[in-house]
Ligand code: NG6
């Protein structure tokens with residue numbers, strides 16, 4: 358497949374091809390693209406990013422033979438907005454209502470909109486997602502859980518989905534394949550509520566019977582011995598077993614690869630690891646000194662190994678672009694008592710960075726980013742700044758998408774294919790980071806906009822980076838954001854404030 362451009366009146370033209378990419382398109386049929394997305398995996402959680410005592414041999418191997426980024430970012434310090442940005446190419450903070458989606462949340466991405474999968478579909482790809490969704494399903498007031506669940510991924514460009522609908526700590530605890538709950542007995546329909554509808558036992562009434570105790574919230578319906586956020590009724594035969602989830606997703610991903618190996622495909626493998634409740638399979642329990650949190654990273658690594666194996670078996674490993682990254686930074690106690698805090702020891706989940714999930718500091722959004730494509734990407738380390746909001750334009754370029762974009766499509770997405778594939782060391786000039794406030798990174802400088810939010814998330818013990826005063830940090834000299842230079846460099850503060858305002862209002 359070759360790269361084609363269609364210039365139509367009244368369409369935005371995405372500037373896709375550098376010479377290098379045209380070269381790729383000439384010599385190569387479109388690569389398969391496999392995006393492996395971790396949940397809450399921090400910058401410092403993988404061996405190749407400095408973690409000790411967490412064996413991640415599969416990922417480390419890809420990092421060694423591929424390209425490892427030091428400035429790869431998700432757009433936001435929580436899941437739903439990061440995923441929204443990744444799929445739409447629009448910074449989520451532009452769109453109200455894209456915060457953490459509740460159990461009954463409706464579809465957040467409008468059907469028919471140009472998205473990462475729709476662009477690849479247009480380029481002739483088959484497009485599938487396996488794993489966590491958390492971008493809402495159905496129309497208001499709530500998804501038709503026991504009927505046809507739509508709109509969802511299939512209405513925004515995926516042609517196959519096998520989903521965990523929200524998060525593993527939220528109901529409903531069932532899998533959804535295409536438009537239906539898997540294994541649902543029609544005589545035992547599923548429904549989901551904010552309030553306890555039937556006086557069922559909960560994490561509060563039956564706390565002593567739980568297999569994993571909660572620490573805050575997470576004390577509603579009990580499924581598989583673990584209490585969750587929200588109440589579900591029905592679907593007893595369809596309920597998942599947390600300890601099997603990674604295997605279920607890996608099997609579905611492997612089958613997807615096998616089914617589509619004769620055709621270019623895009624697979625979004627969206628793992629539940631290492632989000633709470635962390636319940637890795639018994640095979641991984643005890644494989645790190647850090648309890649379930651460390652063991653879940655090892656499980657994630659094993660999923661990566663299984664997917665690479667499936668690509669080998671299908672005979673497509675050489676011409677598949679594999680990207681590994683995460684949806685937000687790390688957190689220890691996110692609602693369950695699972696030893697993540699007590700067994701932390703010397704481990705630094707965010708590496709050298711401050712804060713973590715929910716934080717404006719770098720720990721919130723600077724995440725691992727590894728790119729592996731044996732045919733095209735040389736081994737190395739890149740300091741180019743790349744955001745996941747760039748994935749739609751970038752993957753479209755790699756996949757040779759015909760670009761026919763209605764105005765306003767993927768508005769914040771830059772084609773950084775040359776940087777992603779290691780042909781250029783130049784990434785984004787400016788990057789907006791999103792947590793409680795907004796921050797702007799420009800080169801080594803980072804400005805955090807003043808906000809009224811608390812400095813500390815007391816539940817998770819995360820430094821949030823909120824301050825009523827402007828903050829300015831020089832990340833090359835002070836990666837840990839310890840020294841606020843705002844009063845020393847007022848002109849730099851002004852410059853970054855102006856850039857941020859321009860981007861916000863563009
Ligand atoms: C928060 C939950 C947290 C986690 C998060 C979503 C509370 C107090 N905390 O609201 O446990 O579920 O939502 O995580 O309920 S994310 O990675 O999907 O964004």
Ligand code: CA
Nearest residue numbers: 396397436684
């Ligand atoms: Ca997450």
